[in-house]
Amino acid sequence: MLDTWLTRELGITLPLVGAPMGGRAGGALAGEVTRAGGLGLIGAARYNTAEWLDTEARTAREVGGGLLGFGLMTWSLHDDDALLDAVLALEPRVVTLSFGDPAPFVERAHAAGALVLSQINTVDDLRVVEAAGVDAVVAQGHEAGGHTGRIGTLPLLQEILESTSLPVLAAGGIASGRGLAAVLAAGGEGAFVGTALLASPETVGPAYARGRLVDAGSTDTVYTDVFDKARHQPWPQRWGGRALTNAFTERWHGAGADEQTLADAYTADDPDTGVVYAGEAAGLVTAERPAGDVIRDIGAQADELLARFR
Template sequence: MSITKLLGIKYPIFQGAMAQIALDPLVSAVSNAGGLGIIGSGGMSADRLREEIRKVRSNTDKPFAVNLMLMMHNIPELVQVIVEEGVKIVTTGAGTPAPYMQTFKENGIKVIPVIPSVKIAKKMEALGADAVVAEGTEAGGHVGETTTMALLPQVASAVSIPVIGAGGIADGRGIAAAFALGAQGVQVGTRFLATVECPTHENFKQAVIQADDTSTTVTGRSIGGPVRSIKNSMIAEYLKLENEHASREELEKISLGSLRRAVFEGDTDRGSVMAGQICGLCNEITTVEEMITGMFAEAQKVMENLGKLSIVE
């Protein structure tokens, strides 16, 4: 079964569950435009998640999902809210959903883990996942090591459940490429940052629009938590301390609250502007609907043109 039929969506596109950004204004807009809006529950209390779910449901009658960062301490409470509120799709990251799979299955909830490797993709399939999101290191935020180009075809060959490609996708060419590599859909984060409905400070959006292919870097590798962001003075200071083998506590002093500073206060110099390497293609602010329809119209043309192309003369 195709991912669109499985989830009841028009376009095979997931909106990345960006912490403190993937909230009702963006999520509802994505679902209303035919994609899968995903609430990012990272940092939320159970009551806060319940409130956000109800906001989204009041603004769209289309399918949407909740993402769970499984490293959080209050996951059991969040799972309970998801069940009580009747959410039918969950994506997961930063851990295994194994402890909650029975609950999800008993309540008819589709489970789609975000994975960085073939090994974990196989484990998630064996666990009963309905699909997986294979995310390459080009993505913004928390990342693995393998590029999308290398990861996606290997995962698609290794599992029989649908695979969603993520990392470095911001236009129709990226969508067509993901399908060529074996995906049934894509997950997009960075491109959604440059939309009218994205609830970030205008400075954050402008930082993404002004960035190019070399504007991002990864911090946190030394402490096992690599994160891709746009370079600024805070990131430079963090990397300097990492190179000097600073302790986790010293590094956390710099980064504590940095995402909130960037997202809500617009401090793009001392805040964390999490974004992917594909920033250079995000050069204008559009509505979510314009973005999604435009990307898939382009993808269709690319695939049609490829059908006319002879690779071997």
């Protein structure tokens, strides 16, 4: 039994959160993670419509049994916060507001009954989200898949744990019970799991993405902004995205090309150019497996490892 602030607060059995992953984590994936005992979050991307969110929320609830959560990118809400309203209308139990200052949005999320968690990448970020009134923080390390900061998960987790009285979770590179056990033994309340779920049949996204992840090893990722530029995604410069390497990153990462050149060279449906965001835990993903099995195995292995100390 892995009993933490997270499991008690949400009434779940495993201190595991299916990470919000825009374009990859919809209702089916989130629901399976929740059904397995964690909480699966739906990744709400800027291009998602209220209809899409509604459909995915229904699926997540049908599969997972009621508990619902979404992850949003805070910087994108500063221009247009309609996505937050659409999400809160669905009465989620958890909302993550990551990458930016959530101060303008936390009170609204609380009023709608949601717990607010923020993924953070530095101690300065911690101070910003503490001041905004979030309920818990997630130390997200450089090895994470998708957009992230520049400090590794383990040093960041230790620094954040030493610096706050808020509950702290970890994200980035956690793909087995060994990773979860390390986080819990360090004093964390749980872990976000992203990459480990990305070879699951319940993911959405391009057909080639799961196979490319299974074939990739832990040295086959790159932290880059070339895909944001190629896809005209206006991410603030401080956050790069970790993706699997391919012919596109070999040619363009670090080449200093302008946004239009990159956009002209980019084709989403071609695996040689299309982006597959994934983290260094890619080396631990060796088969396409149902999300529920992945989550249950991580929980059981962590429980077994931690039993050594009981």
